[in-house]
Amino acid sequence: MAEEKKLLNVSSNPHVRDRITTRMIMLLVIIALLPATGYGVYHFGLYSLAVVLITTGTAVIWEFLWNKFMKKKSTIEDLSAVVTGLLLALNMPPRIPIWICVMGSFFAIIVVKNLFGGLGQNFMNPALGARCFLLISFAGKMADFAYDSVSGATYLASLKNGTGFDASAMVWGNEMGTIGETSVIAIVIGACILLAFGIIDLTIPGTYIVTFALFWVLFGGHGADPAYLTAELAGGGLMLGAFFMATDYVTSPITTKGRIIYGIILGILTGVFRVFSSGAEGVSYAIIVSNLLVPLIERAAPLKCFGYVKPEKGGRV
Secondary structure, three states: OHHHHHHHOOOOOOOOOOOOOHHHHHHHHHHHHHHHHHHHHHHHOHHHHHHHHHHHHHHHHHHHHHHHHOOOOOOHHHOHHHHHHHHHHHOOOOOOOHHHHHHHHHHHHHHHHHHHOOOOOOOOOHHHHHHHHHHHHOHHHHOOOOEOOEOOOOHHHHHHHOOOOOHHHHHHOOOOOOOOOOOHHHHHHHHHHHHHOOOOOOHHHHHHHHHHHHHHHHHOOOOOOHHHHHHHHHOOOHHHHHHHHOOOOOOOOOOHHHHHHHHHHHHHHHHHHHHHOOOOOOHHHHHHHHHHHHHHHHHHOOOOOOOOOOOOOOOOO
């Protein structure tokens, strides 16, 4: 009888709890981003380290000030502001002015994240929302990837313009670009850390990359040429976006079916932006547009409730 009473006392969800905390997840993401961060600093020089520190540090400060001003419990301990600031820094050109870093972290933390309710309530990835804001507001400075007297177009832009590229250099990271996007090797090392600890799975990144590759083969104008395809996959922020930003828990679907749909949309949008627009990139815009579509995707691929039986046709259950 006592056991029956216990079974009848069903509390509100969640019914299953895991030992892993938000802080632990964020800490593992930070660790996974260190290879790309370290390579970026090594490749672009000490000024890029200042960009990383300032962007990350001010993100934490904005989070602290917001909680203080709103008289809310401090949330900087969950490390989500550190992850947002670090991701934004890795999406910055290596010589971006410091004041733009401060403005970008403000937009990410205050406008995209906290004005919509804070962690878990933001409707798009805060770091990418801020990057797109900066791309529109300061297009010239955000597209200036020159460093240490090295200037010119990125290999991805050269590929777009048909003026030549080096696919192997794009894989290793010996090219211009944002601080964290150039080395595919470093990004994949970080992704392996996330996969090993179960922080992400391959559903979204795999679907995204395969869909984009198919789109590029069909519409890119070079068929399945391995050199062109490798360059497109390695260039720009596709790999960084696929493993570290498209997989954001808050702004991606919950169900496997939903994540597959989400990955396909990401791949198609990135392909459309890269093939048919005047720009060579498009990953950031593809991800934030897909973030906006997540409520519709989750309606199309809803989470099945425990014990729910789909009604038969004619209204019978």
